[in-house]
Amino acid sequence: QFKIAESGGGLVEPGGSLRLSCAASLFALEDYAVGWFRLAPGKEPEGVSCISSSDDTYADSVKGRFTISRDNARNTVYLQMNSLKPEDTGVYSCAASHWPTCTNYEQLKFDYRGQGTQVTVSS
Numbered sequence: 822q823f824k825i826a827e828s829g830g831g832l833v834e835p836g837g838s839l840r841l842s843c844a845a846s847l848f849a850l851e852d853y854a855v856g857w858f859r860l861a862p863g864k865e866p867e868g869v870s871c872i873s874s875s876d877d878t879y880a881d882s883v884k885g886r887f888t889i890s891r892d893n894a895r896n897t898v899y900l901q902m903n904s905l906k907p908e909d910t911g912v913y914s915c916a917a918s919h920w921p922t923c924t925n926y927e928q929l930k931f932d933y934r935g936q937g938t939q940v941t942v943s944s
Contacts, residue, residue, distance in 0.1 A: 823847045823933065827915050830938030833905055839940060841900040843915035845933070851891065853917040853933075855898040856926045860937070861911035869913070871923035872898060878923045883909075905942045912937040 829841040843855060854873035860866045870879045870889040877889050888901040898915065914937035918929040 825850070825915055825917055825933045825935045827913065827935045827938040830913060830940045832941045832943065834944050835906060835942055837905050837942070838901070838903045839905065841902065841913055841915075841938060841940075843898040843900075843917075843935060845896045845917065848933075849893075850896050850898060850917060851893045852919060854920045854923050854926055854929065855891070855915055855917050856923070856929070856931070857889065857898075857900050857913060857915050858927075859909075859911040859913045859940075861908070864911075868927040870900060871926040873923045873926075874921050876923050878926070902940070905940075907942045909940060910942050911940060913940050914938070 825845045827843050856871040857869040858866055859869050872889045886904045891898045914935050916931035916934040918931045
């Protein structure tokens, strides 16, 4: 079955780190723009970061703290999250669009979406 799935969420104290993974099955993720989104309680869904074959981008709220990368051999995109804050709490999901750039990625039509993984930042 063609799908993507996230993993790596959990509970972490403020200032801590987590690495999220977005793994694809039966298609090559390297050919897709992959976006990470988060849904926080009481807030609108927010684009966090995106990586494509030509560029990557970050929301202002995570610049300097989060790093997106991909391992084509593992067919996986990662989101390394450092210096986590309570406001980073939410369900993080990844989505893949067969598109060569992350420009305006939040408006892309995504071909695949994962179910999401919970990230909770709390002491």
